[in-house]
Amino acid sequence: MNAGDPAGRSFAAAQWAAPVAGLAVALCGAAVYALASLLALPAQLAALLAVAATMLASGALHEDGLSDTLDGFGGGRTRERKLEIMRDSRIGSYGAAALAFSILLRAGALAAVAAPSAVLWALVAAHMAGRAAIPLFMHLVAPARADGLAAGVGIVPRETAVAALVIGGLALLPLGLTPALVAAVLLAAWFVVLRRLAERQIGGHTGDVLGTLEQGGEILVLLAAASLLQHQ
Numbered sequence: 001m002n003a004g005d006p007a008g009r010s011f012a013a014a015q016w017a018a019p020v021a022g023l024a025v026a027l028c029g030a031a032v033y034a035l036a037s038l039l040a041l042p043a044q045l046a047a048l049l050a051v052a053a054t055m056l057a058s059g060a061l062h063e064d065g066l067s068d069t070l071d072g073f074g075g076g077r078t079r080e081r082k083l084e085i086m087r088d089s090r091i092g093s094y095g096a097a098a099l100a101f102s103i104l105l106r107a108g109a110l111a112a113v114a115a116p117s118a119v120l121w122a123l124v125a126a127h128m129a130g131r132a133a134i135p136l137f138m139h140l141v142a143p144a145r146a147d148g149l150a151a152g153v154g155i156v157p158r159e160t161a162v163a164a165l166v167i168g169g170l171a172l173l174p175l176g177l178t179p180a181l182v183a184a185v186l187l188a189a190w191f192v193v194l195r196r197l198a199e200r201q202i203g204g205h206t207g208d209v210l211g212t213l214e215q216g217g218e219i220l221v222l223l224a225a226a227s228l229l230q231h232q
Contacts, residue, residue, distance in 0.1 A: 012156045015135035016163035019171060022127035029054040029127075030120040037116050047110035050119070051103055054127065062218075065211015066102060067095030072208070073201050082201055083144060086208050102215055109222035113229050121174040122225035129183065130217035132168020133191050134210050136161040141195055144204035172221070179228040186220040 032053035036046035055063060068086045074094035076082030085092070091099070106126075113122050138156040172180035194216065198209045 018131040019128035022131040026123040026127035028057040043111040047107040062211035065208040066215040068208040069212040070098040071095040109226035112226035126221035128171035129168040142204040144202040183224040
């Protein structure tokens with residue numbers, strides 16, 4: 001598939017639904033958390049099981065991207081070497097550490113939120129808003145490679161990117177006005193930081209970078225929820 005293929009254009013135009021896919025993943029995690037709570041499991045165990053359920057539902061796609069990106073950015077000295085490492089299926093020390101921290105931070109945040117109803121909205125907000133910026137990233141940042149999935153999709157239309165952002169922004173609102181605003185600011189800052197880092201490190205984006213964008217966004221929303229919802 002390349003940018004001129006109808007399949008590539010169709011996939012790019014369908015990226016408005018990225019946060020909708022996040023909703024399905026979030027509901028899986030919330031269902032597992034609720035079941036674990038009914039079985040009187042401690043919040044920490046329920047949260048770990050919920051994170052595991054979201055990883056299973058998504059095929060750990062974004063977690064794989066996070067670990068590959070950290071291995072490449074941290075382990076390569078040249079742009080070419082970084083991209084080569086990111087294509088290597090083996091996980092290195094940077095990737096392993098990033099994956100461990102991602103799981104621990106998300107599980108810890110959910111355990112802090114604790115109440116199953118609040119966990120539901122925290123997961124929905126995190127997974128939908130965490131994916132909502134992916135189309136905009138693909139619209140604004142050029143692919144780092146001439147081949148691969150990112151290059152095949154091409155540039156996501158502006159209206160598609162805006163639609164995804166609107167859907168993701170609406171998903172934050174059930175958290176409450178203050179948590180939603182805090183999460184939105186954190187997501188915007190993360191977008192700017194990762195864009196600059198990706199352009200400096202490898203000259204653009206790859207599928208792994210997009211996975212990293214989602215993981216960072218998901219973590220930030222959950223941390224905002226943990227900070228602002230746990231006493232409500």
